[in-house]
Amino acid sequence: MVGAGQLARMTHQAAVDLGMSLRLLAESPTDGAALVTPDVELGAPDDLAALTRFAKGCDVVTFDHEHVPTEHLRALEDSDVAVRPGADALLFAQDKLAQRRRLQELGIPVPVFAPVTSVADVARFGEEHGWPVVVKAVRGGYDGRGVWFYDEPPDSLPGPNVYVEAKVPLLHELAVQVARRPSGGTRAWPAVETVQQDGICVEVVAPAPRISPALSTDAERIALRVASELDVVGVLAVELFEAPGGLLVNELAMRPHNSGHWSIEGSVTSQFEQHLRAVLDWPLGDTSPLAPVTVMVNLLGGRDTDLTRTLPPALEAVPEAHVHLYGKEPRPARKLGHVTVLGDDVVEARERARTAVRVLRGDDE
Amino acid sequence: MVGAGQLARMTHQAAVDLGMSLRLLAESPTDGAALVTPDVELGAPDDLAALTRFAKGCDVVTFDHEHVPTEHLRALEDSDVAVRPGADALLFAQDKLAQRRRLQELGIPVPVFAPVTSVADVARFGEEHGWPVVVKAVRGGYDGRGVWFYDEPPDSLPGPNVYVEAKVPLLHELAVQVARRPSGGTRAWPAVETVQQDGICVEVVAPAPRISPALSTDAERIALRVASELDVVGVLAVELFEAPGGLLVNELAMRPHNSGHWSIEGSVTSQFEQHLRAVLDWPLGDTSPLAPVTVMVNLLGGRDTDLTRTLPPALEAVPEAHVHLYGKEPRPARKLGHVTVLGDDVVEARERARTAVRVLRGDDE
CATH class of the missing domain: 3.30.470.20 (ATP-grasp fold, B domain)
Incomplete structure (x- = not known):
């Protein structure tokens, strides 16, 4: 498992029951899962050499986060590592705009959204679909990070790689x-x-x-x-x-x-x-x-x-x-x-x- | 925890939930719990030096088996290690004859039993309380080991440190x-x-x-x-x-x-x-x-x-x-x-x- 946070920590507990041996790629020996698991490789999830070293001998490589770059996932797959879920699937958990587009193609309901490259794009979207709107980071947002609400056109975009969607009045x-x-x-x-x-x-x-x-x-x-x-x-x-x-x-x-x-x-x-x-x-x-x-x-x-x-x-x-x-x-x-x-x-x-x-x-x- | 079998293995899983760090004294790095736990000290449970090394820094020392000699438990207690359960209690899980005597003193019902030092003692017990009888090892028996059934006086005692008790017709x-x-x-x-x-x-x-x-x-x-x-x-x-x-x-x-x-x-x-x-x-x-x-x-x-x-x-x-x-x-x-x-x-x-x-x-x- 790439990543050694709480998800890997609880996965280790489950692996023990099934007699499996879980190897971790941890960024630090004090990561939550690294503290309680013996087979820990240290390295960053965006370091292909570390990923390759870690994957050696694993039956399957899986993840406790979405931080492995797509090109590294593909490199692992190309060297016959069983990456699960695979790079093609993971892309849609990593890239929110790609995900919105793909789900829309499939007819699966998503909030109204649009790519944006300028404040004018946000303004246009708000005028068409109503305010407030939500601007979201295409990659990397979680736990409230990478999400910005606007009641009117902002002075500037909150980041370089964002998209906009309607704020849903949810039940x-x-x-x-x-x-x-x-x-x-x-x-x-x-x-x-x-x-x-x-x-x-x-x-x-x-x-x-x-x-x-x-x-x-x-x-x-x-x-x-x-x-x-x-x-x-x-x-x-x-x-x-x-x-x-x-x-x-x-x-x-x-x-x-x-x-x-x-x-x-x-x-x-x-x-x-x-x-x-x-x-x-x-x-x-x-x-x-x-x-x-x-x-x-x-x-x-x-x-x-x-x-x-x-x-x-x-x-x-x-x-x-x-x-x-x-x-x-x-x-x-x-x-x-x-x-x-x-x-x-x-x-x-x-x-x-x-x-x-x-x-x-x-x-x- | 002294011992690294399945009980320690499952204890580790519970320790993880509570944010504790379980250190093991394992006889081998391939013991079931040693395979899944990072903090493992190697050593035998009857080696006082290993026990002392292992106990250093532990808040509490506890056990996944009964194999630590009483004198070692007392030595640990004398050096201010929190041994739980303590030596005085553990004795009654280690020494079955002492346990039978103590429970009998307390008026807690146990099978009729007697210490034996010879075949004649077993014969006398069988004549008094009826056959078959059960001869048991005073220490160390488990999972069917250290237990012998006799329908008549045996030719010899099955071990040096045994006692006899009535075979209970159980429901x-x-x-x-x-x-x-x-x-x-x-x-x-x-x-x-x-x-x-x-x-x-x-x-x-x-x-x-x-x-x-x-x-x-x-x-x-x-x-x-x-x-x-x-x-x-x-x-x-x-x-x-x-x-x-x-x-x-x-x-x-x-x-x-x-x-x-x-x-x-x-x-x-x-x-x-x-x-x-x-x-x-x-x-x-x-x-x-x-x-x-x-x-x-x-x-x-x-x-x-x-x-x-x-x-x-x-x-x-x-x-x-x-x-x-x-x-x-x-x-x-x-x-x-x-x-x-x-x-x-x-x-x-x-x-x-x-x-x-x-x-x-x-x-x-």
Whole structure:
């Protein structure tokens, strides 16, 4: 696995169960996954020599992020490394404008969008489709970075490689995860509701509690279609807007994703195990939920979060909490971990998970 | 953790969630846990220099087996290492005769037993209490080793350090696990039924399906009493016989135990996480079961078990199976892993878990 953040860390835990040996390409020996895994190669994901060294002896190469340049992915493929998902698929998780165009071609609903090269392009788009508009980085944005909202034409573009789209008046934000094997088998988890604050996912409720079964099926169908049309292998997370006119695809990630952390305890097969099974072209696992409701709340660093001090009282406050810490130095707003609670009632499970997170952050002190 | 077998391997997975860093004392770099953990010290558990080197810098030292000599445990304690459970408690998991005597003193029911130093002692015991009798090694027996059945006086004792006890005509074999903190807090999982073949645990059904709630409560009460009377810290597994006259304690283990593997998926808090929380004197987690029934079936090596070949078809056959492999070279009858299935019905869940194990062993080929 290229990358050694929390996704690789949790993938290692799943790999252990299946008797696999996960090798990591880590940027630093203190990366969350590098701290807990013995087979670590140090190197940057945009360094082809490091990638090649790392890939040697791997049955399959997969990813915990989208930072490997396309030309390096192709170079690995050309030297007969099994890169999964492949470069052609990953492009659509890396390049948002290419993704919007491709999905539009396929008739999969996306927000109205346009390429822009000047402020005038943004102004024209706003006049045609209405204000506010959203300008987005074509590559590299995440967790609220690379997204800018404008109520009127801006003085300048926020970056060199951006595009514009309509700001969708949304009812809910949803996500669906599916897994797909190279030989074609697929499995979908139920659609979940995601709650964002300042562009960062803060909570996930699974299954999505406030949408109809028909809409949930629609979301699943869209995700399965994206997976097969783009030839995605592994886990695909599709983030969707529920807008008044129906569902619109917002983002794609071709790897385990924050919206699927609930599946570790909440589903028979976790997204991490499923991703490994899928990229190895092994049979996929059962994706049924284990409880009527599973709530996952992200732990973002507070002003003085000190987990060595706050973990015991958090465990005391919520004995049924599943706490996952990522081994990172606390910093304000940094994703340090997450808490999952299973239950029968959304409001109650959410309150319990939020309580654990509040104590972990040190907000109550 | 002293020892690097499957218990340490699964403890590492739990430690990762809590942001802990687990150091192992492993006998070999190919021990199951050493394969998946970065912080490994090599050394034998009866080598005090290795133990001392290993313990340096650990907040707490705990165990995946009972092989550390009592005098070494005391030496560590004397040099201010936090050994949990402590030497005084561990003695009763290491020395079965001392354990039988102590439990008898406490009025906790055990099979009738006697120390023996000669064949005549065994003969006398058999005449007094009836044949058959069981002769057991005082130290070191497990998985059917160190246990001998006699229908009549033997020609010689099977070992130098043995005792004798009555062979109990049992209805079921049960196990209860409890966790206890140094400061006294305890939690119990529901009693489970264990199925043994040739002295090796092959299946566990949780909660125990064929006993009354009153008996289950009795079993729990016995385990909690043992934990507090013997000052056990960490997870304590108590194996019990359900005999016509009531419950009798068979074995004690003061660590995560095969009878508790079901708790990884089947309970809110797994025995591995709970053991870590307990030895650190942290608040203990919720031990509620997540499904009406959880069945765990051990994967013992077959004649030609080759898991790299059998794992994919096993996953295909039982998509809801939770497979745990221990990273060991297959050998006939060796514990290579286990499979857990959650369900509503004992017979069905057991059949599904057995199917996965049968395919993994290669029995169907």
